[in-house]
Each structure stands twice: as structure tokens, then as C-alpha cells.
Amino acid sequence: EAQVTQNPRYLITVTGKKLTVTCSQNMNHEYMSWYRQDPGLGLRQIYYSMNVEVTDKGDVPEGYKVSRKEKRNFPLILESPSPNQTSLYFCASSPSPLTGFYGYTFGSGTRLTVV
Amino acid sequence: DAKTTQPNSMESNEEEPVHLPCNHSTISGTDYIHWYRQLPSQGPEYVIHGLTSNVNNRMASLAIAEDRKSSTLILHRATLRDAAVYYCTPTPSGTYKYIFGTGTRLKVLA
Numbered sequence: 001e002a003q004v005t006q007n008p009r010y011l012i013t014v015t016g017k018k019l020t021v022t023c024s025q026n027m028n029h030e031y032m033s034w035y036r037q038d039p040g041l042g043l044r045q046i047y048y049s050m051n052v053e054v055t056d057k058g059d060v061p062e063g064y065k066v067s068r069k070e071k072r073n074f075p076l077i078l079e080s081p082s083p084n085q086t087s088l089y090f091c092a093s094s095p096s097p098l099t100g101f102y103g104y105t106f107g108s109g110t111r112l113t114v115v
Numbered sequence: 116d117a118k119t120t121q122p123n124s125m126e127s128n129e130e131e132p133v134h135l136p137c138n139h140s141t142i143s144g145t146d147y148i149h150w151y152r153q154l155p156s157q158g159p160e161y162v163i164h165g166l167t168s169n170v171n172n173r174m175a176s177l178a179i180a181e182d183r184k185s186s187t188l189i190l191h192r193a194t195l196r197d198a199a200v201y202y203c204t205p206t207p208s209g210t211y212k213y214i215f216g217t218g219t220r221l222k223v224l225a
Contacts (some may be wrong), residue, residue, distance in 0.1 A: 004158075031211065042202070043215035044157065090158045097211050101147065104211065106158030 002027045004107035006091050012113045013081055021076045021110050023091030030075040030096040033058070033104075034066065036087040049074055050096065072106065081114045088112075119203055125219040127193045134190040135219050139202035146205040148179060148186050149213065154199045159215070162188065162201070198223045 004025045013019055025032065034047035035058075045058030051070040063085055065077040074093075076083060088111050094106040127133040139148065145156040149164040163177045164171055165186075170177040176189040190197055202218040 026181075033211065038178075038219065042217050043213075045213070047210070061186070092158070094211065097209050101149075101164060102160030104151075104159070106160065109156075109158055 006107035023074045025093040032093045035090045098108040128221045132155045133190040133193045139205045140184040142205045152199040152201045193223045
């Protein structure tokens, strides 16, 4: 089944403790992206990647890092999480937008709580 | 970036058509209009997109105003499964520079 898989689904952590949220897709998509969703603010893009080793900042990149060493994986790293990063996170993938539009496939989300 | 305005919520009866409006008066000439929906406890799901002409697919129809400052997503026969938050977002061609607002929460009554 074609899908975007995020892990973990739920995570509670303490301020300052480094964490990684994994994202993997099995559709050979070039484009991958991370969003956070907060009440009243909608979905906001954190980082995106057009292909392996090509990443760029979205609208709210502060406090996050990403890497794209393999086509299928796009982990989101919080080096020193803070309570304002408590949110619902979504990973998404798609074929390259430069070749046409196909629509995102989103993962099921990771609910992160930082205390 | 184009701004969008959507009603916070709408209700529909099951089996009836639903027209979900979106105002995007600051859209630029090359922006596509995309619609996504988010079912409860799930990630968003692509619904449809268009540039100038009306578009149809198996999920919905998209009607785009002649001046492109507004669009309407049409669900021809609403089902309980269509209860979701619906987002419209203009996006420059060749990018996924989406701006997801707070969308319209659609409630479908049995």
C-alpha cells in the first residue's frame, strides 16, 4: 500500500531532550515536507526537500532540523525541544512539483507534547 | 502570497449537494487553486485542483469564477464520510507553497 509512515504517533518529552520524528514513504517521491498544525493557525510548513540532499526552510523552521540522505526518509529533528513546539506534526510526500501536480500524500501525524 | 477566506463551518444533509466557497481575491495569474480535506484524526487528503476551467474528478467538482477571485468545491451527494475540514489554497505553479488556513468544517447530518 502506498503510504507515508510517521513514528511515533504520540510522544511526550521534556524540555531540552533531543528527539527525532521519523518519516518514510514507499512511493519513490522526490518531494517531502514537514508541517505543524496548531489550533487557530492551520497547517504551517516547517521544512521541505525537493530531492536527496536538497532541503529548504518553510515558514516556521526555527528550532527544527531535517536531513534527506535517502529518498524515502525525511526525519524531523528537535535538538532542544521547548513547550512552544507542542503540536501535531505531519509529514507529506509527492512527486516533484516541477513535473506536474499530483497532490500530497500525508502521514497520519505525530502528536508531540513538550513539558 | 494569496490570502484565502472560507466560512468557519457549514452543515449539509446526507445525500444532498454541498457547495463550499473560498475567496482568494489576491490570487496571482499563475496560481493554481488546490483543495484538501482533513478527516477527523487523519492527515489532510488531496481533493482537487484547477487553474481557470472547472474541473471534475471522482471525489468532487471545482468551479472557478471567471475572475479567479473565488472558487467553490462541490460535493454532489454528501455522505457521512465527507464530514471533514476543507481547505482551499492558491499555490504558484511548480511549487507546493501551500497556505493552509483554518478551513471550513463540514458537518453532514444523517
